[in-house]
Amino acid sequence: MSDRVELELGDLQGGILSAYGKRGFPFGRFLLFHVNHPAAGRRFLEGLRPLVTAALRWPEDVPKPAATLNLAFTFWGLVALEVPTRTLRSMPEAFIDGMAARAAILGDDVGRNLMHHWDPVWQVAPGRPRVHILVMLNAAADREGRPVPELEQLTRLVLALAGQSEGGVVLMEGHAGADPRFQELAALFAENPDGTRTPLPTEHFGFVDAIGDPVFDGQYPGRQEWAKCIGQGAVDGQGNWRPLRTGEFILGWPDEGQEVATMGLPLDFSRNGTFFAYRKLHQDVAAWDTWVAARAAELARLWALPSLEAATATLKAKMAGRWEDGTPLVRAPDWESWQAARDRLATASRAERLAFLTAFTFADDPDGRCCPKTAHTRRANPRDMLDPWYRDPDPRARRGSILNDRRRILRRGLPYGHRDDPSGEHGIVLLAYCADLSRQFEFVQQQWMGYGLDFDAGNDMCPIVGAHGPDAKFVIPAPREGQPPFIATRLPHFVSTRGGDYFFQPSMTALRMIAQGMVDPT
Known part of the structure; x- marks a missing residue:
């Protein structure tokens, strides 16, 4: 200490x-x-x-x-x-x-x-x-x-x-x-x-x-x-x-x-x-709802998921790295395990819930089968994923990642507007606190949100906050052997600066x- x-x-x-x-x-x-x-x-x-x-x-x-x-x-x-x-x-x-x-x-x-x-x-x-x-x-x-x-x-x-x-x-x-x-x-x-x-x-x-x-x-x-x-x-x-x-x-x-x-x-x-x-970040709620509905139907068919509800929640979770209630994918990688996790959290103490939502690493998910390597949460905080010895078969060789430790920001702010506002005036005002705007905020925004090189994804941007062009895609690895990956195409520009x-x-x-x-x- x-x-x-x-x-x-x-x-x-x-x-x-x-x-x-x-x-x-x-x-x-x-x-x-x-x-x-x-x-x-x-x-x-x-x-x-x-x-x-x-x-x-x-x-x-x-x-x-x-x-x-x-x-x-x-x-x-x-x-x-x-x-x-x-x-x-x-x-x-x-x-x-x-x-x-x-x-x-x-x-x-x-x-x-x-x-x-x-x-x-x-x-x-x-x-x-x-x-x-x-x-x-x-x-x-x-x-x-x-x-x-x-x-x-x-x-x-x-x-x-x-x-x-x-x-x-x-x-x-x-x-x-x-x-x-x-x-x-x-x-x-x-x-x-x-x-x-x-x-x-x-x-x-x-x-x-x-x-x-x-x-x-x-x-x-x-x-x-x-x-x-x-x-x-x-x-x-x-x-x-x-x-x-x-x-x-x-x-x-x-x-x-x-x-x-x-x-x-x-x-x-x-x-x-x-x-x-x-x-000030505008959220295009209409584009989000329309795109997620279309791609979720495709995902349900490809992976034979139990329902459209399960497919919709799964697609959103794979994009974010967490289910809608904050449960991380590395703890609940599929719909069934998420339902079980929700039941456990319903009776958990506040401390137990916080630990369940935050106390995890990506060491056991190096290929992103549970949580895609380019999911929003994994980009914003790669945790141990950028350890140079991350894939070493001997866990004693791993050292953590000072690169990640020097890129963290404090997220403050609140939403603005209403989801059903016909003018489209809704989103989040983000205040990203840090000691060094270039080393911390700008690095995360440019390198981790705007590119995919650190996550073996070429120029693929963050699926949620990236400034997507017409050819933007998001690749979700197959969760099980024998299943094909899901390539979510034609991502709209969901979040834009105002x-x-x-x-x-x-x-x-x-x-x-x-x-x-x-x-x-x-």
């Missing part, structure tokens, strides 16, 4: 250590601002600063609020707020460029990802104001499944502070949806017999979401991360798990390379901060420095 890491929770902004959606905040509202005058921008931040939610634990450290507020900045936002050049030039290249300039790396230069499909507020063009400040509000729900009044109260307060700047800070409009001023977010809800509504951890394609987020040193109190890291941390070749190093996600702490990233001087400016990629940028989310200390114009790189 490594020495216990005690994070400075009061200096960290909230929403990083744990997703707000998992903490009882199923609603979100994101506001974007452009700064015309630096002094006005700093006054705006100074007015917001007392409202910013830190990462203090509820209810041990402070009472749980009804709504939260957090702040983040683009590179050009830091320029507009007059952060010194010496500080800015030590920021990472990807952050300085911004997401739009990295389109070729991210696959945002093809098909439906092209910027003219983005929401107007995110489009970058000469003469068009750029996003500088992101204000993130999250809120609890009442019994009827509506956001608590505090969300509207916080919104009015933020807009009032901007209004006091007399044009120095301007709310940027142009979000797709009912209100162009905001990006509204909301979990999906289940209707209860008594008229109440309960938030669900699912997304518009029907999968339970955000199960396998990484666990790192200091993320949980006491020694909890040593229990939670099984299946979610770093694994060696012998099946032993440990938390990932803090510096993979929080600046100013040692990372998996035993280095401490210093991105932005003085050191207090970057310490306890982090970066994230904001991605906007976003790269953001720096500073510590509470750095936020004060920015707001008060006290950043001194010397």
